[in-house]
Amino acid sequence: xxxxxxxxxxxxxxxxxxxxxxxxxxxxxxxxxxxxxxxxxxxxxxxxxxxxxxxxxxxxxxxxxxxxxxxxxxxxxxxxxxxxxxxxxxxxxxxxxxxxxxxxxxxxxxxxxxxxxxxxxxxxxxxxxxxxxxxxxxxxxxxxxxxxxxxxxxxxxxxxxxxxxxxxxxxxxxxxxxxxx
Numbered sequence: 001x002x003x004x005x006x007x008x009x010x011x012x013x014x015x016x017x018x019x020x021x022x023x024x025x026x027x028x029x030x031x032x033x034x035x036x037x038x039x040x041x042x043x044x045x046x047x048x049x050x051x052x053x054x055x056x057x058x059x060x061x062x063x064x065x066x067x068x069x070x071x072x073x074x075x076x077x078x079x080x081x082x083x084x085x086x087x088x089x090x091x092x093x094x095x096x097x098x099x100x101x102x103x104x105x106x107x108x109x110x111x112x113x114x115x116x117x118x119x120x121x122x123x124x125x126x127x128x129x130x131x132x133x134x135x136x137x138x139x140x141x142x143x144x145x146x147x148x149x150x151x152x153x154x155x156x157x158x159x160x161x162x163x164x165x166x167x168x169x170x171x172x173x174x175x176x177x178x179x180x181x
Contacts, residue, residue, distance in 0.1 A: 002132040007050035008091075012129070016047065016079060016089065020142050023078040024055070024122070026068035033174045036064035042145055045077075046111045051126040053077065053091060054098075054108055059117035059153060059161060063169040063178030066097040066120060071176050075124050083141070086134035095124035099179070117153030117161060119169070119179070 005012060022045055025037040044056040055077075057066070069075060073094040081087040098105050098121045108121045153161065169179045 002130060005129040005131075008047055008053075008126075008129060012089065012131075013047050015081075015087070016045070019045075019079045019081075020145075021080075021082070022055075024065055025076045025078065026065050026074060027072075028068055028172070028174050028176060029072050030174065034064070034172075036062075036068065038065060042115065042149075043113055044115075048108075048111070048123070051093075051129070052124070053093075053126065054111065054121050054123040056109075056112045056115065056118060057097065057120040057122050058115055058149060059119045059165060059169075060149075061168050062173065064172050065122060066169075067172035067174075067176035067178045069095045069097050069122070070178075075122070077124070080137045081134055082137065083139055086137055088132045088134040088137065090128070090130050090132075091124070091126050092128040092130075093124040093126040095122055097121075098123050115153070116150060117156075119165065 008016070021039060021041050023037055023039055025035065027033065027035045040055060044058070046054050048054055073096065075093055075095040077091040079089045098108055105121065108123065109118070156164070165179055171178055
């Protein structure tokens with residue numbers, strides 16, 4: 001059944017790299033605040049070290065992850081095997097949103113494919129790395145990436161993306177600060 005790892009092992013890193021989908025969950029400190037769990041794909045996850053990971057944060061209609069990380073830093077990544085042997089991996093840690101202009105942004109950006117609409121890079125230091133059985137997770141066949149977000153971003157110039165982020169990404173659903181306007 002489940003195991004806790006000291007670090008991301010080479011075998012675990014290889015398994016994580018093959019997953020086409022992962023989930024990111026964060027929460028505000030307020031007891032009545034809205035929890036957030038976001039699915040991610042598009043070759044946007046990278047292992048930076050034995051206890052450090054990052055993902056490319058693309059423009060979207062919400063800013064919950066960034067706002068929650070700004071408030072308290074807590075984050076968990078969840079990966080599920082949808083083919084092959086059953087398995088779930090959770091990476092708990094503390095994270096930050098590395099924005100354009102941050103001294104580490106360009107160095108981190110080099111790890112990822114180029115996507116229009118890149119908003120930030122979420123970087124996390126892991127405090128717990130674990131797996132569990134995943135026996136109840138159904139099998140799914142991967143049919144490919146959707147190009148909807150890329151096409152949407154490509155149809156906008158930088159001023160239009162900035163205006164969209166100003167409208168949609170300055171505050172979380174709970175009113176926490178997101179991106180600076």
